[in-house]
Amino acid sequence: MSGLRVSIGDILADQREVAAARLGASAEDMRIARASGFDPQDVMTIRQITAARAVLLIFRCPNLAARSLHGLLPAKTAVTTAKSGSSGAVTGARGLLMVSDYDIMSCWRQDGAGLRNIPITAAAPGAKFGAWLPEARDLVRELNRGLVTKIQHGAQDDWLDADRNRGVKAEDLYLAFRLGVPVLQEGPAALERFYKQDRLFWPYLPNGRHCGRTA
Numbered sequence: 001m002s003g004l005r006v007s008i009g010d011i012l013a014d015q016r017e018v019a020a021a022r023l024g025a026s027a028e029d030m031r032i033a034r035a036s037g038f039d040p041q042d043v044m045t046i047r048q049i050t051a052a053r054a055v056l057l058i059f060r061c062p063n064l065a066a067r068s069l070h071g072l073l074p075a076k077t078a079v080t081t082a083k084s085g086s087s088g089a090v091t092g093a094r095g096l097l098m099v100s101d102y103d104i105m106s107c108w109r110q111d112g113a114g115l116r117n118i119p120i121t122a123a124a125p126g127a128k129f130g131a132w133l134p135e136a137r138d139l140v141r142e143l144n145r146g147l148v149t150k151i152q153h154g155a156q157d158d159w160l161d162a163d164r165n166r167g168v169k170a171e172d173l174y175l176a177f178r179l180g181v182p183v184l185q186e187g188p189a190a191l192e193r194f195y196k197q198d199r200l201f202w203p204y205l206p207n208g209r210h211c212g213r214t215a
Contacts, residue, residue, distance in 0.1 A: 061102075
């Protein structure tokens with residue numbers, strides 16, 4: 001009978017797929033969600049917006065277990081330093097439970113034959129907090145209007161504080177949306193190759209630390 005056991009997480013994740021399908025999510029959106037820990041509705045939303053805006057948007061994926069918690073818990077906030085456990089949830093201030101969020105790595109817009117970086121960060125270089133430039137602000141606002149789990153902070157590549165930037169780690173999984181086409185990248189080495197095939201600046205050193213500068 002052990003093969004028939006279904007976890008609460010599986011049931012909740014299935015319910016999220018049903019809800020996403022009613023809104024138009026495709027079978028491919030479901031597959032990407034299962035492999036990445038994203039909500040399937042959010043895969044659909046990001047796919048549609050990056051296609052419409054001709055944008056390449058790259059994320060570090062949440063914990064895979066987070067897939068069952070999107071829509072039930074709010075996204076982990078920018079000021080929460082605790083890490084999500086195997087459940088995909090994290091406990092923040094005052095005991096508030098939050099789901100592992102989507103971390104943008106970088107954003108690029110199709111510009112002629114190449115790609116132009118859209119910094120998603122405070123206008124003051126290296127600052128963690130502060131007003132964003134309009135292009136980044138408008139894109140993230142549009143995304144958050146449709147996302148179940150909202151984007152909470154700027155892009156990691158654009159945060160130039162090498163001492164506090166978490167860098168890249170061997171266990172990381174990444175999801176890139178290239179003008180509407182989702183592509184999974186397993187680990188920093190795969191992501192670095194993905195950057196370099198389009199001649200995008202790769203800001204991480206061989207030890208995984210951020211180099212503290214832009215191209």
